[in-house]
Amino acid sequence: MKGGTMTISKRVVLHFPPSLVEEPMTYVLVKKFNVMFNILKARVSVDDGEGALLLELTGTERNMNNSLIYLKQLGVKTETLDKDLVRADEKCVQCGICALVCPTSAFSITAREMTLNFDAAKCIGCDECRKNCPYGAIKTYFP
Amino acid sequence: MPKTIEEINAKIKAGKAVVCTAEEIIGIAKKKGTKAAARDIDVVTTGTFGPMCSSGVFINTGHTKPRMKITKAFLNNVEAFCGIAAVDLYVGATQLSENDPANSDHPGAFRYGGGHVIEDLVAGKEIKLRAYGYGTDCYPRRELTSSFTLHQINDAFLFNPRNSYQNYNVAVNLGKKRIYTYLGMLKPGLGNANYSSAGQLSPLLNDPLYRTIGIGTRIFLGGGIGYAAWPGTQHDPSVAKTARGVPRGGSGTIAVIGDLKQMKSQWLRGTSVVGYGVSLTVGIGIPIPILDEEMLVYTTVTDRDIVAPVVDYSYEYPNLTGKIVGETDYASLKSGKIKIGKKTVPTYPISSYPKAREIAQTLKSWIVGKRFFLTNPVQLLSGKESGVSFRAFGGRYR
Numbered sequence: 100m101k102g103g104t105m106t107i108s109k110r111v112v113l114h115f116p117p118s119l120v121e122e123p124m125t126y127v128l129v130k131k132f133n134v135m136f137n138i139l140k141a142r143v144s145v146d147d148g149e150g151a152l153l154l155e156l157t158g159t160e161r162n163m164n165n166s167l168i169y170l171k172q173l174g175v176k177t178e179t180l181d182k183d184l185v186r187a188d189e190k191c192v193q194c195g196i197c198a199l200v201c202p203t204s205a206f207s208i209t210a211r212e213m214t215l216n217f218d219a220a221k222c223i224g225c226d227e228c229r230k231n232c233p234y235g236a237i238k239t240y241f242p
Numbered sequence: 243m244p245k246t247i248e249e250i251n252a253k254i255k256a257g258k259a260v261v262c263t264a265e266e267i268i269g270i271a272k273k274k275g276t277k278a279a280a281r282d283i284d285v286v287t288t289g290t291f292g293p294m295c296s297s298g299v300f301i302n303t304g305h306t307k308p309r310m311k312i313t314k315a316f317l318n319n320v321e322a323f324c325g326i327a328a329v330d331l332y333v334g335a336t337q338l339s340e341n342d343p344a345n346s347d348h349p350g351a352f353r354y355g356g357g358h359v360i361e362d363l364v365a366g367k368e369i370k371l372r373a374y375g376y377g378t379d380c381y382p383r384r385e386l387t388s389s390f391t392l393h394q395i396n397d398a399f400l401f402n403p404r405n406s407y408q409n410y411n412v413a414v415n416l417g418k419k420r421i422y423t424y425l426g427m428l429k430p431g432l433g434n435a436n437y438s439s440a441g442q443l444s445p446l447l448n449d450p451l452y453r454t455i456g457i458g459t460r461i462f463l464g465g466g467i468g469y470a471a472w473p474g475t476q477h478d479p480s481v482a483k484t485a486r487g488v489p490r491g492g493s494g495t496i497a498v499i500g501d502l503k504q505m506k507s508q509w510l511r512g513t514s515v516v517g518y519g520v521s522l523t524v525g526i527g528i529p530i531p532i533l534d535e536e537m538l539v540y541t542t543v544t545d546r547d548i549v550a551p552v553v554d555y556s557y558e559y560p561n562l563t564g565k566i567v568g569e570t571d572y573a574s575l576k577s578g579k580i581k582i583g584k585k586t587v588p589t590y591p592i593s594s595y596p597k598a599r600e601i602a603q604t605l606k607s608w609i610v611g612k613r614f615f616l617t618n619p620v621q622l623l624s625g626k627e628s629g630v631s632f633r634a635f636g637g638r639y640r
Contacts, residue, residue: 189508192511193594193595193596194292194591194593195436195590195592196426199426199427199434199436200427208578208590208591210576210577210578211576211577213591213594213596214596230516231427231516232514233513233515233523234511234512234513234514235514
């Protein structure tokens with residue numbers, strides 16, 4: 100099998116400086132790299148002009164890697180989503196509120212054992228868990 | 243042959259007491275039978291860890307130079323009750339921060355309040371105190387701006403008027419709009435069902451007729467030692483029971499007391515209930531002495547045996563109608579979904595079962611380690627024969 104031709108999906112957070120705010124980089128991802136994107140969240144900061152995009156990218160492994168190289172060369176900082184949600188173990192009591200508010204069941208409670216699980220692949224960065232956690236145990240760095 | 247508390251304590255002292263948790267006893271009794279289990283097991287430990295709004299701390303700050311009669315006080319900007327003596331204060335768990343917008347900023351985050359002050363106090367953090375008084379000849383100081391930590395003040399004891407609920411409602415929302423309650427957010431049209439109970443590990447559900455629990459019962463409280471001090475407010479032994487004696491809804495409660503200086507903030511947590519308010523999540527564990535086979539049988543209660551009422555919090559609960567949607571049990575609730583009519587409804591816990599388990603295990607290790615002895619209550623919690631029950635407000639509306 101030819102290397103890098105399998106289609107994969109990845110959720111990435113892109114942080115870009117003010118100089119790139121007007122650069123249509125997602126258009127380039129499609130046109131040049133044939134990578135499909137789904138915008139989950141987009142924001143341009145009023146204070147420092149910095150922008151952030153939360154995207155779900157889909158494409159062949161090779162095209163995805165090349166597009167991330169392109170973005171890096173452009174000056175865009177990229178991160179996968181799971182680094183952007185941190186659950187403080189010592190503060191979490193494993194209640195169930197985050198599972199209750201999570202729209203994609205990225206947070207869930209194991210039946211009967213009643214332990215809490217987090218599946219980063221399902222997270223869309225909506226931030227409801229952080230807002231609703233009664234013990235302030237979740238920190239997010241979503242755009 | 244029935245055992246006594248004295249005999250059990252003698253076994254604890256000799257390092258010979260056999261202790262297990264209310265979860266472990268289920269399997270043990272199934273294997274060897276209740277008669278043998280009652281003979282072999284001396285104590286069954288229970289635990290629960292959930293938001294308990296009726297909680298607070300009595301503080302005596304100690305007198306300043308010159309002395310002061312405090313009439314208004316704020317701890318980290320949260321007002322404390324001062325209408326007792328000169329320097330006695332009560333910090334309530336549900337007290338909001340001064341200028342907190344509450345739910346006017348919908349739904350309301352309630353980031354910091356009484357419960358958080360208590361957690362910070364127990365954690366040894368410095369607490370800012372702003373106090374005011376009208377000044378008297380004997381207490382001339384009229385203003386104080388200061389800070390203190392837990393071990394710098396005279397007294398601090400937890401006193402919670404209503405804790406450790408024996409069973410509780412399961413909340414649902416039959417309305418058309420999302421609502422926010424003390425049992426969490428409820429999605430419209432029976433979108434979810436929330437519950438808050440340790441079920442088979444829950445203290446009062448393991449001694450449902452209060453044969454061993456009452457005033458003076460020594461307990462695990464907030465990571466330290468505490469005592470049941472009084473029947474809790476809204477204590478209601480009149481609730482209908484199953485054949486096993488387990489109440490079919492919220493029933494008994496206890497008021498608890500303990501020295502804050504020997505507790506741990508891990509087990510007394512400030513709680514922000516979005517859209518509702520501030521609370522304190524309290525860890526409680528009660529040891530059940532296995533005095534006879536009847537007591538052992540009570541402790542073998544399982545989640546499947548505990549029935550709870552499903553209540554609509556969009557209309558029936560706020561309007562005190564007493565109407566329920568139906569009943570379910572904790573095994574069904576813990577499976578992750580229940581059937582209400584034709585609808586499959588996802589369920590969510592508000593209290594923490596893993597933490598309840600940890601408390602029962604901790605109390606077990608204290609007893610086995612000879613650090614905890616059981617007490618004989620001076621008066622058992624009132625039962626059904628007392629005629630005590632939950633009453634709605636009986637005064638006049640003006």
